[in-house]
Amino acid sequence: MQDTLAVQIVSRSWKRLWRSAWRGGVDALLPPQCMLCTAQVDEPGRLCLDCWPSVGFIADPCCPTCGVPHAVPVPDGLVCGACLKDTPPFARARAAFVYGGGGRDLVLRFKRGDRTDLAPGLAALMRQAGAPLLTECDMILPVPLHRWRLWRRRFNQSALLARALGGVTGKPVLLDLLQRRRATRSLGRLNRAARRRELAGAIAVDPGQAAAIRGRRLLLVDDVFTTGATVNACCRALLRAGAAEVTVLTLARVVRAEQSAI
């Protein structure tokens, strides 16, 4: 049974690889297209004027700590209720857009549609949202995938974004400093305490590389900030290993109604 499953997964991976390579070859011959539709755009990695408004880009006012957008105008620097109640382990978190509408479509195209070619365009959107974080950090690193999931998906979407951000900023990218020691269940349906239990000890710093981050300011990159449980577990591991500060930059973030209302 396990062997059959493994064969199916490998076969599916190869099909996806060929499809992706074929599309990459075809795309090189065609004028650049919008990241969300087939409209022609000036450069690869852009959105057309019709698709742009469908993406909920996050702008001020937002919580200075976790970056959740406030629903109504508030005084500068107002921290959200969640951060006041339970201070996150990261110094600041920012995301390019809300996970919903065109933003959700972008994430799913990139993550599940084999559109790894979107990484530079998506990283450019993250760069706009997290410019101060990128300027102030010493190093960039992605949230790790467990090797079993990496094998099935063939790529770590967070690592692709981290690498693209490293390319445009010149900051070093530590691709395998954080490691998943074991696979974890999907966290979406678990409550806060259960999520924390599920992640306890699952993410760790490679002891052989720990010296590289001692006293350094790190920028952690992920595709979607959902509950914050995974990035929080990564941040705690990094701080325990001696990092001076960790900030978080994601492509999208889930914003629940109760979060955006102050």
Ligand SMILES: [Zn+2]
């Ligand atoms: Zn479009």
Ligand SMILES: [Zn+2]
């Ligand atoms: Zn907050």
